[in-house]
Amino acid sequence: MRSGIFLAGLFIAALFYPLIFPNLLSIAIYFLLLAGWATSWDILGGWAGQVSLGHAAFVGVGSYALAILAGRYGIAPWWGALAGMALSAALAWVWGLVTFRLRGPYFTLSTIAIAEILRLVAIEEAWLTQGAEGIFIFSLKSPFGFDLFDRQVEYYTALLYLAAVVGLVAWLARGKLGYQMRAVREDENSSQAAGIDPTRIKLIAFMLSGALTALGGAIYGVYLSYLEPHDIFFLPLSVQIALTAIIGGRGTPFGPLAGAFLLVVAAEVFRNAFAEANLLIYGVLIVLVVIFLPRGLIGSWQHRAVRRRYARSARG
Amino acid sequence: MHAALEAEGIVVQFGGLVAVNDITLSLDEGEIFGLIGPNGAGKTTLFNALTGYAPMRRGKVSLFGEDITQLPAFVRARLGIGRTFQIERPFEELTVLENVLIPAFLHRARRSDAERVAWDALEQAGIADRAHQPSADLNLARRRRLELAKALSLKPKVLFLDELMAGLNPPALAEMIGFVRTLTKSGLAVLMVEHIMKAVVELCDHVMVLASGERIAEGSPEQVTNDPKVIEAYLGDSDEPGDR
Amino acid sequence: METAVALLQNISGGILIGGVYALVGTGLSLIFGVMRVINFAHGEFLAVGMYLALVGHAAFGLEPYLAMLLVAPLGFFVAFSIERLVLSRLVDSPEQSTLLATLGLALILSNALLLLFGAEPKTMYVSYATATVNLGRVTLSIPLLLAGFVATMIILALYLFLTKTEPGRAVRATAENRLGAELVGINTLAVHSVVFGLGSLIAMAAGFVLMPLLFAIPTVGAGFTLKAFVVTVLGGMGSISGAIGGGLVLGLAEVLGASYLSTGYRDAYGLIAFLAVLLLRPEGLFGRTIKRV
């Protein structure tokens, strides 16, 4: 409850950000997208417990769907984004049907393999994607006269995206699906005893997760306005999305958001020292988190808060 | 009128080992059916076969006359088969209430309705006072109660209890026997695997004895405990009935 | 006739590169078999090996093969220390924790290489870089032959170590049953550290032998990590003989697929085989594995 008010406050503050820092929009957009992706990833990885290292594939499907539909057929970007989401959900469904019988780490390995195969497809099938050459997004329909290539418009779009994803996850977490996902993550046999079909729940989580990641991908595509398979279907991007959520705290509504904030700020602070080697921070933080805070930052804090609250109530 | 649960000629095999061999049983509403036998007799395996967790070689299971042999475990749960696990499996990252909420959601999609069902189950299993405790922190007796509450909040018609009493101290045991006794008042059928003879004698209407996957005796608790075959089956086993 | 020669040419190339893949996979399989660690940093150790060869060559004018012998203790020590510092704290954690920790180590290693050596590809010139030898009408590159040969020798040495020496028996006992090994007085934590050092050293050796054939970039590791997983899954996780078979299958699949199907999908053939085996035959192509998926 209190965290809800806190987040609403943050959201309102974020509305004024472009007025205060008009020159720092790019990094803010990047933060909003990373936070949105990590929160989307977490539906599958944190709530349903299936760690994917292939989510860049959904960023790719989302951005390419928008770019191809807009570039070739002049279809409005919002329909393109919707198509990307639908395609991603379908992809996740097939992907999950094939791989969900694999246990833990083998599932993770299979996600890398599938995402890599999709990257090769994006490079090789030039008739569709223009291959390694890449694809430009140069004109888009303007909703209500807004220029989608304007950084301010992109900022607010990304902010809405993040707010919608976090809001959705926070809402899901309290309800039936949220608990069913947690049950499947904790113990598949016990969840069957509670009448839950684990495969179905994992598929729903994967489809939601993929579709929401693709929506962020569509916004990212417009933001970049130039897509290259090597950048978009990029294994390090998959790793980044997953680690952001894990460092922040898996299976918590606000953990991935906190993780994204920490990582983007850290990357900025060390930008001069590390330049392109910015994934070094991810590496160091994930090793520290695994050893010292296995539930992630927010996860560990929440875990302790539940115990403290219970201890207080038990005392009197 | 169909029996609540009927099983005919159940056979379960693991490789060359026949863990359950041609077991037939039937259980009516409101009845408590006891399944006893030395360790490794195949009791848990029979439970798993009936509830959908172990693949059956042969046999047929029906619930109120409906054939459920081919159905996966979660569908059997939805149709009214509740169970506890011999090795308790709470959802450790969740509190007691949240654990019980999960099966409660099966029939109630709204959280407030599901919570009401969950609270009822917590009361019935005597663990409502711990509702907000993280389930990983519970002691053995409370983990067992949580296990029972989870099964109850599914609102089952047939309940399988796998050694729910094992390891409990006398007061906790007496309480647990009390909880189980009240369950059948509403017509629930209970199938229980139990080593504790006190619980078997006090609760069960009918008892079957299993050894090495075979049915070796069946009858009232008194008949069975006086059966020489049963005494013999237990002699080779350190795990005497009633000594825990 | 021409097509037959081309086929032979492809097959011999596939077998040789497959030997190197087998070497990479052997290291990963050793680590998995003993430690149950899904090691995402394996390819990064290969990259470290490439740069060590480069430094050895540039600083002392050493052949990569000579450099290998001289720098091996250093490489072993680095991997050994990393195990002590990070993985040894996670022995009883879930598989997923060690997976994430090694993923973190991979990022640390590749980005450290990036900071030290920059992003530009680096090559090493050896006098025999383009030398070839003819076997009938089949032409083989000398560096590739050497790579295949050295890979075979190292795998053989590892096999002899594991089967014929006392420490090797301790390693196998630990792989078989860690608790049992502890009971007969084996310090299994020390075995873990040594095995991680050895397995990673094997990856570095693969980096050395590949150096005359490829160029080094800091991000080269991730691709090899993936290949190493393909090899071990094809052969059955934790099995060394399986890794040899898996390496050869991958080498042949890549070379033949690239020649007869499509060059661009070269890296996809192994991945598709990997998924197929993972899903259909989790025990690997060649029989038993220690643990079912």
Ligand SMILES: Nc1ncnc2c1ncn2[C@@H]1O[C@H](COP(=O)(O)OP(=O)(O)O)[C@@H](O)[C@H]1O
């Ligand atoms: N999944 C399994 N795979 C192989 N053997 C099993 C499996 N589960 C149980 N068994 C074997 O089946 C027999 C019966 O076990 P179980 O049903 O657990 O006995 P009980 O519950 O009566 O003590 C034992 O010999 C046990 O080792």
Ligand SMILES: [Mg+2]
């Ligand atoms: Mg049992």
